[in-house]
Amino acid sequence: MNAPAPLRLAAGLAVTAAEEAFRLPYRLRRAPARVAAAPGAVADAGASAAGRAGTRVLARALRVQQNLSALAAKGDEALADLVADDSAAGAEAVFDDDPGAGVRATTAEQTALAVGYPELDADGLEDLLPELDRARIAALLDYELAHGDRPAFTTLLGNALAQAGS
Known part of the structure; x- marks a missing residue:
């Protein structure tokens, strides 16, 4: 779709706000454990503090750019x-031994x-799972198996898929 960037960002922000509002109860449930596990907030005082500050600024700038791209x-x-658009309904056709693979x-x-x-960590995935249906959980499991096959993630997704099936 060729929508103007501000409209794309506004729509992305609205969707993200709705998703975050849905996840809030699950995040609040785990908040005490996260606070207790947080490392001390003591700043390191050293000779290379200026170098670290520059690196942090660059990292934040890149993260903002990534967030804007994700919102768009x-x-x-x-x-x-x-x-x-119904005319694009067959645009993803695949002609090979397994027509559904692509x-x-x-x-x-x-x-x-x-x-x-x-961008999710295991806790974020755990927060996300209650709002997903069986088809989306299965799709995420396929994605995880193809892109990382991390045991914690495959276990969470596999258990959620088994629960969704029952």
Whole structure:
């Protein structure tokens, strides 16, 4: 969709705000454990403090750029859902031995990006799982197996998939 950047960012921000509002009860439930496990907030005093400060500024600038890109991508997806185009329904056809393989891979990628899966840690995934349906959990499991196969993530996704199936 060729929407203006401010509209894409606004739509992405609205979707993100709705997602975060949904996750708030789960995050509040684990807040005491996170506070207790947080390391001391004592700043290091050293000769290379200026170098570290410059690195932190650069890292924050890059993170802001990544966040803006993620918001724009979410906005694109939200706007595309609003303006669905039926002419592109067969655009993801795959002609090989397993006709569904390419579509499943594409769906797994799209699902992972739509929910911000690549940026999640295990706690974030645990927060996200209650709001996902069986198909999305299965797509994220496919994505994880293809892109990292991290035991904690595959276990969480596998258990959630088993619970969703019952």
